[in-house]
Amino acid sequence: MNRALIRKTLFILAIVLVSTLAILWMPLRLGLDLRGGVSLILRLKIQDASPQQQHEVLEQTRQILERRINAFGLSEAPIQPYGSQGNELLVQFPGVSDSSRIEKLLQRQGVLEWYSVEDGPYTNREEAMAQHGRSVPSNRKLLQTRPRPDGESRWYLVDSQPIIRGADLRDAHVAVDAMEQPVTAFTLTRDAAGRFERYTQANIGQRSAIVLDGEILSVPVIEAAIRDSGQIRGARSSEEAEDLAVNLRSGALPAAIEIVHEMTVESSLGADSIHQGLRAGAAGLAAVVAVMLLYYHWAGANAALALLMNGVLLIALLSCFGAVLTLPGIAGAVLTIGMAVDSNVLIFERIREELRAGKSAGAALAAGFSKAFGTLIDTHVTTVVSCAFLFFFGTPAIKGFAATLVIGLMTNLFTSVFVSRVAFDWELLRQRQRTTLSIGMAR
């Protein structure tokens, strides 16, 4: 009996140690509402797409947006698919307080255009201006190529009206040409095809510029009349040709992006929320422990121990699962104090009943714990069942709340049944001469 008790105590201490280490090694990450920052939910306007197509479109959009965000110098902002409909993306920018720049960046459509090249290349804007008498003709405009990895770019003078716009493109994909080189093949809509055929027929041997979002991607020479499909050559690798195809496809989507949810939180508000949450937690814990001590005497201290350990285990498990702490999460954790103490109350009341019925301390303990256990299982399982539905149908915030509650219930079962019992056994052992329990009742 004694040896078994020591083994159990060592097991509990080991768990506390591991939990403490886990909390120290993997501190909880703070959610945006506690750190401050900008959170956006973007919805793609996709219609009549199969789930598979929709998924591809979403992934492409995510990649394009990620490229844009990286170019913006906010590379730590992750973009995640969001919602149950598969057409939404969640972007979070911790520490950013001005959302207008980001909104512009994300909402700008990936516009693909095809221009006829009039002159060029020039090494810079000044050179191009000098060549044309210091001003660009009204029916022309200057465009820059996308900078190469070494930062170099060229300027071209193009017609101000594009021959083809993004909306004219039907599809684009990677193909291999006759020389086994990777190329980007594209197809045009029927309407644009007629226009493009007339244009290419009349301009064989001329250069043209493929422009995405105002940057020249490539300057192909028109080799033959093109009707509804063609190839863009000059890719240095199949990845590059793939990227171009992705870019073209994104232009081909009705790729309007709508911001359906926007939240900006100042970091000062986040700091206040943490402060208030901790204060509420401390006040709640203090009140509960005080009442338990008054009502149950030493057994109240036992419950307080179980409560504290429950808190440590809960935080440790949340850290291990990489959970993000949000304000609803803090509220859930504070609430767990009240719910967790319920298990103790249930057991203690049962023990008191058994004592009243005239059982000895040891027998009352055993009966109290075993009889209350069935009730505990029922209450816990029911809550898990309802949490499961919150988890399946809830928004991410509600999901986090449900997960926190379920983890809290598991740790609670362990602390209130196992840890509490071990503490009682120690009390019995220490006071072997006595046959009473300090559980706040006159005998």
Added chain:
Amino acid sequence: MVHPAVIHSNSGWIRQYSGAGPLYSVDFKGGVEMEVQWEGTPPVEPIRTAVSSRLPGVSVVAAHDLTGSNEVLISAELPDEQKSTAVRQMIDQALSTITTRYSIRSFEVIGPQIGEDLRHQAIMAAAGASGGMLLYLSYRFRPAYGVAAVVAMLHDAMITLGFLSLLHQAISLTVLAALLTLIGYSMNDTIVVFDRIRENRRMYGNEPLAAIINRSINQTLSRTVLTSGLTLLTALSLLLFGGQVLYGFSLTLVIGIVVGTFSSIFIASPILLGWEHGHAKWRASRASLPAGGVR
């Protein structure tokens, strides 16, 4: 016989549907919400006037915080074809006509589509959770227990919603989370009593059901009151110290815990008794035997 609990429960319904019904926050109907901190006491009426002249559907609520913070929650409908940044500037301009001593602490824009999705998800979650619990309790106990517990739970949700409408507390996402927590909490309370009823039925099977139920409620009463009191303490500490953002959450919990405790004692068990009585009469009439007491 009409049990007093039934009257009570009906008044909750009436309260909720005779008035304007529950208020939904921008979380559910779409719109903008801005939290502003003032250096002095916020002039609620001038703020409302200034913002209303620029945006539709404006509501201005001063912070319910006992810790002395001066915060105002401004919400408005989202005008059609307006960029959210433009709306933010509009409210900012409206506020700057009153004073310059304020700072915008948070700003949120929710599209109408998002709100609709949320309503849908909330209904699915509530229906699923109720159904799941009904099934589990029917399996662990008997169908009668499951029905009684779920009815008691719906009663709690309804009454709490009624009180929130009376107090003009808008139903936001956090209030919803609190309501869902209450569902679980009220269920716990009911199950503890039912568990005892089941146990006592095995031990004192020859006593009438009403006596068994009465005995069980009395045996679990100290636990019910103590647990509710302790949970109420933590909810109260959230209400008093948790700040503006958690106000709706805490308020819902405080109301719901009181209602939930009431229902596990006065609603769930009478329903169980009524059901079992009815069931016994039905069985007796089918067997064309005189109806006796429920054993």
